[in-house]
Amino acid sequence: MNLPFEIDEQLYSRMVGFYCKVFGLPPLASKIYALLVFDFERKGLSFDDMVCGLSASKSSVSTSLNILISNKFIRDINKIDERKRYFVINENFLEIRFQEILDRIKEEEILATALIDFQKKNNYKTKHKCSIYIEMLSKNKQNIEQSLKKLSQE
Template identity: 40%
Template sequence: MQNISEEKCKLVEELGLSFEDNHNLPPLAGRIYAVMILSSVDGHSFEDIIEITSASKSSVSTNLNLLVQLKFIEYFTKTGDRKRYFRTTKNYLRITLEEYLESIEKELNLVKKVNSFNKEHNPEKFKKNKNLGLIFQEYLTTQKENLETTIKKMIAFNNEFDQL
């Protein structure tokens, strides 16, 4: 981490680590993403990233491409300049939430499956824990709804913003 303040550097590490396990990204990808979120510059070049992260060309290349592929970041070009410039996609927060939503939906399905399996095969156990299982299912459902309304809000905000 060069050319950035110590405060920012620390926050990059912390945020990077968080991306790392929330989105299953390699450490370097998490850090690159964090750098972009915490920066006011609109567009970091390949070389900028190499310098800031002190990583090799090949690693930076791989991880930038990964982030692009996952739509966390995008790149643009300037006329008369062969370089690519990278920045976070406008919808990165929404993408994060959509990812969560997907995983919550999966979990909810699994919990329903488990509940109905136990209802059928372990009726006594199910009776005992019925309410707990259902409370859990209820929790996941509420969480799913919260996600869905939040995503809608974000879409609405972006539409509004685009009209300006």
């Protein structure tokens, strides 16, 4: 693959599998995202770079780019005096991802607490494990909130 930046093929391959599994991305979208992660200078890759470099059809690359853009993984930029669009990692993706995780944790904490309250109200024995789980959710929530605060200060 002829890229304007260096990648580690083994790490790239592992990242592709990880992004497929964790983010539920299709394989080509995972490949594109993993490639762009290595673009540390955020110069971007053009649509043509990806079609040629990944040996994929234009429609497949287009679909994958649209998935990544709509899910805020990447964004497109236009360089001065060029008509081509270039694609780069969304610098705010970490904050977006952490906020989504935080929202899920908060919702899960509310649901778990409501379930324990229901058990107590109806005289069911509550399990100590539920309290441990809610405590873990609370600690993770605090951790992520602190990380979000640090990220917003950068």
